[in-house]
Amino acid sequence: PKSVATMVRRHTGVVGALVAALALLARPRGTCLSFRTTHRPAASSPRRRRIATPSSPLTQPKTTPGLLASAPGGESSGDGGESSARSGGYEFAGSAALEEEAPLPEIRWLAIDPTKNRGKEVAPSGAAGTTVLPLFPLGPVAYTPGSQQVLNIFEPRYRQMYSDILLSGSRRFVTTMVNPESASEIAEVGVVLYLDDLKEVSQQTNDAIKYVCSHKVLDQRVAIVDILNPADAATKQTYMRCEVRDVVDADAEGTIAAAAGEDDVAAMEAKVAVALAEIAEMQEASEEDVRFSREAVRSLRARRGVGDGSLWGVVELWKNFLDARAQAASRKVQADMQGRLIKFLTEQQRNESESGSSGAPAPGTPQFPRAVNLADLPEDLQRDVKNLKERVMDDVGPLVDEMTKGVQRLLQAESHVERLSLFLRSVENEKRRLIARRTLKSTLSSLERMMGGGSSDGGGDATPEGDAPPPSSSSS
Numbered sequence: 001p002k003s004v005a006t007m008v009r010r011h012t013g014v015v016g017a018l019v020a021a022l023a024l025l026a027r028p029r030g031t032c033l034s035f036r037t038t039h040r041p042a043a044s045s046p047r048r049r050r051i052a053t054p055s056s057p058l059t060q061p062k063t064t065p066g067l068l069a070s071a072p073g074g075e076s077s078g079d080g081g082e083s084s085a086r087s088g089g090y091e092f093a094g095s096a097a098l099e100e101e102a103p104l105p106e107i108r109w110l111a112i113d114p115t116k117n118r119g120k121e122v123a124p125s126g127a128a129g130t131t132v133l134p135l136f137p138l139g140p141v142a143y144t145p146g147s148q149q150v151l152n153i154f155e156p157r158y159r160q161m162y163s164d165i166l167l168s169g170s171r172r173f174v175t176t177m178v179n180p181e182s183a184s185e186i187a188e189v190g191v192v193l194y195l196d197d198l199k200e201v202s203q204q205t206n207d208a209i210k211y212v213c214s215h216k217v218l219d220q221r222v223a224i225v226d227i228l229n230p231a232d233a234a235t236k237q238t239y240m241r242c243e244v245r246d247v248v249d250a251d252a253e254g255t256i257a258a259a260a261g262e263d264d265v266a267a268m269e270a271k272v273a274v275a276l277a278e279i280a281e282m283q284e285a286s287e288e289d290v291r292f293s294r295e296a297v298r299s300l301r302a303r304r305g306v307g308d309g310s311l312w313g314v315v316e317l318w319k320n321f322l323d324a325r326a327q328a329a330s331r332k333v334q335a336d337m338q339g340r341l342i343k344f345l346t347e348q349q350r351n352e353s354e355s356g357s358s359g360a361p362a363p364g365t366p367q368f369p370r371a372v373n374l375a376d377l378p379e380d381l382q383r384d385v386k387n388l389k390e391r392v393m394d395d396v397g398p399l400v401d402e403m404t405k406g407v408q409r410l411l412q413a414e415s416h417v418e419r420l421s422l423f424l425r426s427v428e429n430e431k432r433r434l435i436a437r438r439t440l441k442s443t444l445s446s447l448e449r450m451m452g453g454g455s456s457d458g459g460g461d462a463t464p465e466g467d468a469p470p471p472s473s474s475s476s
Helices: 002-010 012-025 156-168 256-260 262-285 311-355 379-412 416-452
Strands: 049-051 074-076 109-111 130-135 148-153 172-175 185-187 189-200 211-227 240-247
Touching (some): 130 156, 156 172, 172 211, 262 416, 379 416
Antiparallel strands (some): 130 240, 148 211, 172 189, 189 211
């Protein structure tokens, strides 16, 4: 309408910010952008809720089951209105000066060739610094050193593997990530799991599961030199074995590189801690469903090694955060899909009841089938269901990539400094997402207020026939 066109010309700054936010949200996967502008939240922004410190640095709604504990309720903050530069006064450019970061390092994959050596077992090289360990690929999953893992063991070959590592007393095996695009490739760099506890549960599970095993992931990354019996990857007659060597950081403690760059390392570790604190403030200001606790995040450190105060401990926490976000996004879309199906089925039963169709349920509480065939739904509803499924993949896919491939890049990093740099990129991506969401909400709210106020050129605030009304800020 003419009134909207006039409003757009008068408010080019607002439209520019909207375009910049949409460009950031719609960027291709793997593309990293930076924005600069002068947009700041309005002084009338709602006061932020301050979350009391829970036992976990992560919080999420009480109604959301999953990995994370719920946060206690909302004590109000007295610093509403103009926010600090870190939490609310984001520098964001409507002019969209975009800069691409350097590409992420490629993951080094190792092909499993069952025909190698004509299917015969390969003898280990016996080179200095190498050892032979069982190999247990666990799918497209990357484990962090220092974490605790529980596995259910049911395949005969891995039942045998656990018997062997118990009898030998080593209790150790190698696991590495399987390439999600090619099941015949595994990551060259993996981790070593140490068996802490094994429970026999075959009677309780009718032999569907033999063992429930608890492990700790050692502070030991290994590079696979060779797979000794690759033919067994295809036959599955027994578990694979591999020759590995330890992967040691180029700047490990005690090395010349560590001594020379200690100040730089300390500065980068501090930068990680500051960035996480900023993320927690921004998440709280935006009232994200899944977020870090500001108080708990302040105690995080990113030093070498494993356990509390280590970068690997922070990475494991970050993985849990991404997992909780993926679960929340999936549940939200599934609830939307379920709501549309229930509405359709309710209307269908009402129409059948009013028309007196045979087999229609009696008036009262609707009765829904246990399963619905997608092909039986109207075309428009089939399209909606398909679009919702695609939305799940669009929302969850990047999170899964970061939990898997992102962590694998950290595992194969050649130094602590490189690992810090890669992790900072992940944190910066989260900051950009929060900035884009907040800017988009603010801009859409401004557009709604201006369109709702009418224009001197006429046209009022009516929506033309055939056009959808402008989206609300809550839907962004």
